[in-house]
Amino acid sequence: MNILTQPYSLATTLSCSNCKQEYNITEINSYATCCNKPLVVDYDLLSAPPKSALALTEHTMWRYSVLLPVLSKENIVSLGEGMTPIHHLNKMAREYGFDKLLMKDESFNPTGSFKARGISMAVSKAKELGITKCIVPTAGNAGGALAAYCAKAGIKCTVVMPSLTPAVFKQECELYGADLVLVDGLINDCAKKASEINNDNTYFDISTLKEPYRIEGKKTMGYEIAEQLNWQLPDVIIYPAGGGTGLIGIWKAFKEMKEMGWITCPLPRMIAVQSKNCAPILHALNDIENWKTMFTPMATVANGLAVPYPFGMDMMLRVLKESGGTAIAISEADIVSGVKEISKTEGLLISPEGAATWKALLQLRQQKIIASHETVLMLNTGSGYKYIDNLN
Structure with a gap:
């Protein structure tokens, strides 16, 4: 053509x-x-x-x-999202004996996280479809992103958030003009409240994977990774997975590029990282029939990982199995120490979710799932500045 x-x-x-x-x-x-x-x-x-x-x-x-x-x-409703940098973590690679450590840093996005990609896409599509009201249950970053993009588009926005979410996430939503509703509980409780608010179906529900467009925004991370690495891919990608749109989207991008002939290299193994306080993917990988009864979800310093019953579980497991990857859960103490170590060593104040990928890498090498000679890319999904209260 x-x-x-x-x-x-x-x-x-x-x-x-x-x-x-x-x-x-x-x-x-x-x-x-x-x-x-x-x-x-x-x-x-x-x-x-x-x-x-x-x-x-x-x-x-x-x-x-x-x-x-x-x-x-x-x-298109855009605030300049995407084309975030890939850092070479040379100091940490030398110190720990890895050949090549990379980190794609999504904190450079508008509103400070990868959520800008999916929300930009969903709000753009909402505008195209003539939608005038959007609602989202969120553990933090998605709420601020939706509030910002809805403000840009002139669309009414309602954000439903756990009451214990750090203040910066709440203030962000209010500054962008969103209606903020606080709920005692986790994101699944917020989803129930959002459904109650939307019982007359007048809102476009932007809940994770309850609409098809946030995946498409998130998949651009996969396209960028390939383009920024000269159309080669790392051996392993380690991703902090909550609702899973990023994990699913990146894999979708890789498969599309393969089909179009944009890449010819092998596809990476995809690793999903969660907190031990909320690790449904790990449980489902081990027992798909009973995973919902195998754990009691608790809050985590990594807000974005507190998704106990993800709607896209089947799709996430498919990605892990197709790629030859796996899932792993990290302790809260390790997540916090990971933030501090990367800050002091590489000068990057990353999110707790991003820090979880570093601690996962160390454990996976110890388990001989990842080798030191392999090229590993970790995803930092947001700015650590938003999590200062959590870390204290």
Whole structure:
């Protein structure tokens, strides 16, 4: 296809992540009612341009617009998200005997976390579909991101958040003009409250994987990783997984690039990291039938990992199995010490979620799951500045 006459997006339809039943991408859809599973966006990948065409595009996540679901450029709601740096952690690599340690740093996004990607996409699609009100249950960063992007788009925003969430996350939502509702409990309790508020179905629910577009924003991390590493991929990617949109999205990007011929290298093993206070993925990996009864979820210093019953569990397990990866849980003490160690060694004040990936790497090498000669990329999902109260 001639690049100059190519449509803005090659998105064709939505489909059930379980049975593949199709849904209309030009209509408002949340999840696949056929199977009660998440929806995913499908594309005409055979018509995709060569990766060399990216040289003509802007330096944000929207450089991949042809492989994103917003059908018209006029509907994009952007604050400059994406194209975050990949740091080479050379000092820590030398000290601990690793050949190559990388960290993709999502704290450089607007509102200070990777949530900006998915929320930018979801709000852009909401604008395209004529939606005027959005609601989200959140453990922190998604609330601030939704509030910011809704403010930009002129869409009413309601955020439902645990009452024990650090003050900075609450203040952020209010400064952007969102209606903030506080709930005693964890994010699953907030989801119940959000459903009550939306009982007349007048809001677009941006809950994790209850709509199909946040995955598409998060998958741009995968495209960027490949492009920034000259279309090669690391041997292992270690990802702090709560609701799982990032883990799922990155893997979706890799598979799309393989199908388009943008990459020819082997795909990495994907590792999901959680807190020992809330580790449903690890339990489900060991016992898919009984995992919901195998643990009592507790709060964690890593707010984003406090997702006890993720809607996309099946999709996350599929990623781990297809990639030959695994899941691991890290103690609260190790998470906090990881933040401090990376700050003092590499000059990066990262989120507790990001620090969990470092401690996971050390344990996985000790278990001989990761070797010192392998290239490892860790994801830091947000800024450590928002977590100062947690760490104290």
